[in-house]
Amino acid sequence: MQSQTFSCVDGAQLDTETAYRLVVGCVVPRPVAWITSLDADGRVNAAPFSSYNYVATSPPMLAINIAARPEGRGTKDTANNIRRSREFVVNVATEDTMELMHQSAQEFPPDVSEIEALGIALLPSRHVAVPRIAIAPVQMECRLDQVIVLGRGINTLFIGEVVAFHLSDAIYDGRRVDAAAMRPIARLGGPYYAGLGEIFHRPMLQKPPGGEGTA
Numbered sequence: 001m002q003s004q005t006f007s008c009v010d011g012a013q014l015d016t017e018t019a020y021r022l023v024v025g026c027v028v029p030r031p032v033a034w035i036t037s038l039d040a041d042g043r044v045n046a047a048p049f050s051s052y053n054y055v056a057t058s059p060p061m062l063a064i065n066i067a068a069r070p071e072g073r074g075t076k077d078t079a080n081n082i083r084r085s086r087e088f089v090v091n092v093a094t095e096d097t098m099e100l101m102h103q104s105a106q107e108f109p110p111d112v113s114e115i116e117a118l119g120i121a122l123l124p125s126r127h128v129a130v131p132r133i134a135i136a137p138v139q140m141e142c143r144l145d146q147v148i149v150l151g152r153g154i155n156t157l158f159i160g161e162v163v164a165f166h167l168s169d170a171i172y173d174g175r176r177v178d179a180a181a182m183r184p185i186a187r188l189g190g191p192y193y194a195g196l197g198e199i200f201h202r203p204m205l206q207k208p209p210g211g212e213g214t215a
């Protein structure tokens with residue numbers, strides 16, 4: 001292999017814009033949590049968040065980093081709603097829902113529901129008051145567990161416990177989620193998304209937590 005040359009950028013003193021550009025370029029691909037939440041008047045809010053992953057399995061927990069709005073324009077509706085109601089639903093964004101999901105990232109005024117503006121159909125949840133997005137093949141009802149303000153205060157990590165998984169028959173056989181059938185969409189840096197592309201198989205070398213291990 002030809003040797004590589006590198007640029008080295010120190011992280012500690014980076015301005016927020018440069019740090020953001022580097023982080024979202026380097027941490028790829030990112031899954032997209034299409035989050036529904038409820039405001040104080042019961043309006044349903046929907047917005048995508050790709051600074052997101054699972055962080056625990058006993059019980060299952062997800063974490064989402066929600067940034068403040070740029071130019072000191074306060075906090076995002078999703079963050080306000082989760083802090084107030086302590087509930088939200090993570091709907092998995094897919095290739096089929098990419099267009100709607102992307103549109104829902106527009107900055108709608110707080111009294112305008114993305115759901116109504118974009119005509120997104122909803123389903124009731126089992127344990128939380130926040131509804132699920134009907135066209136998403138996976139919807140995870142979450143209860144807020146912890147809120148952690150990070151670094152200089154622009155970013156806040158919301159950790160939620162998954163209290164119910166809703167899994168479409170099209171992607172779940174009662175044991176495994178079929179990622180190929182689900183066709184999740186991934187966020188890359190800037191205005192780019194990606195599909196799954198080629199899927200590789202290797203035997204698992206360690207037992208999964210609590211699991212029996214499978215090939």
Ligand SMILES: Cc1cc2nc3c(=O)[nH]c(=O)nc-3n(C[C@H](O)[C@H](O)[C@H](O)COP(=O)(O)O)c2cc1C
Pocket residue numbers: 032045046047048049050051052065066067068075076077078079101102104105106107108187
């Ligand atoms: C694919 C995608 C991923 C996004 N990921 C994040 C994220 O991880 N954190 C964040 O604060 N904003 C993220 N955004 C921007 C928010 O979706 C946007 O600020 C939105 O207006 C917030 O809506 P709200 O005020 O209704 O909560 C993302 C946008 C898109 C399109």
